[in-house]
Amino acid sequence: MYRIAPSLLSADFARLGEEVRNVVASGADWIHFDVMDNHYVPNLTVGPLVCEAIRPHTSAPIDVHLMVKPVDRIIPDFARAGANIITFHPEASEHIDRSLGLIRDSGCQAGLVFNPATPLHHMDHVMDKLDVVLLMSVNPGFGGQKFIPETLNKLRAARDRIDAYEARSGRRILLEIDGGVKTDNIAEIARAGADTFVAGSAVFGAGRDEDPNRYDSIIGAL
Numbered sequence: 001m002y003r004i005a006p007s008l009l010s011a012d013f014a015r016l017g018e019e020v021r022n023v024v025a026s027g028a029d030w031i032h033f034d035v036m037d038n039h040y041v042p043n044l045t046v047g048p049l050v051c052e053a054i055r056p057h058t059s060a061p062i063d064v065h066l067m068v069k070p071v072d073r074i075i076p077d078f079a080r081a082g083a084n085i086i087t088f089h090p091e092a093s094e095h096i097d098r099s100l101g102l103i104r105d106s107g108c109q110a111g112l113v114f115n116p117a118t119p120l121h122h123m124d125h126v127m128d129k130l131d132v133v134l135l136m137s138v139n140p141g142f143g144g145q146k147f148i149p150e151t152l153n154k155l156r157a158a159r160d161r162i163d164a165y166e167a168r169s170g171r172r173i174l175l176e177i178d179g180g181v182k183t184d185n186i187a188e189i190a191r192a193g194a195d196t197f198v199a200g201s202a203v204f205g206a207g208r209d210e211d212p213n214r215y216d217s218i219i220g221a222l
């Protein structure tokens with residue numbers, strides 16, 4: 001079972017509510033919400049107020065990807081704003097276990113995000129607190145970048161760790177991929193073990209208004 005999570009980073013920010021409704025009507029499973037702070041990453045996007053503003057436009061889960069440092073103090077704000085899933089980068093938290101606990105205590109699902117060069121061992125001692133593992137297939141900060149091919153090897157390694165954990169615990173952890181996912185590589189990425197796919201420019205990019213089937217094309221490529 002696959003999930004597609006269109007990233008609002010490439011949506012029309014002047015019409016976000018409409019973009020959310022359209023993409024969910026086209027079959028999107030989650031809404032991916034990229035939070036950048038011009039500190040942890042060299043770009044600045046949106047915060048809890050905008051999350052709260054789009055919340056009434058859909059019942060689909062809102063998948064908040066925090067690219068901020070520090071992490072902890074913004075977690076309750078996103079939980080109150082209607083986030084369902086909150087993920088953060090281990091490098092951005094002084095206490096990874098504590099940050100995961102804060103997310104779960106706020107009623108959200110929790111996940112860790114791994115940059116292309118971040119080793120997977122950060123997940124080792126916190127598997128019981130993970131609902132999602134998100135692998136970045138580009139360096140975080142911008143939409144529209146090219147998929148880094150080495151990510152396929154990392155995906156297979158993450159899949160093995162998660163499969164082994166699921167077999168011994170009976171708990172499910174989703175494996176999400178973010179960056180450069182397009183119609184021409186999504187099938188290969190799925191074969192490497194991803195089950196949840198963020199897609200920004202492929203969904204909301206060029207031809208957005210002209211192509212009512214833009215979403216169908218990327219799910220159809222799986």
Ligand code: DX5
Pocket residue numbers: 007009010032034065138139140141142143144145178179180181198199200201202
């Ligand atoms: C990058 C963001 C991604 C981005 C993906 O830092 O985390 O979610 O929007 O955009 P595409 O799909 O265009 O690579």
Ligand code: ZN
Pocket residue numbers: 007032033034065178198
């Ligand atoms: Zn993202």
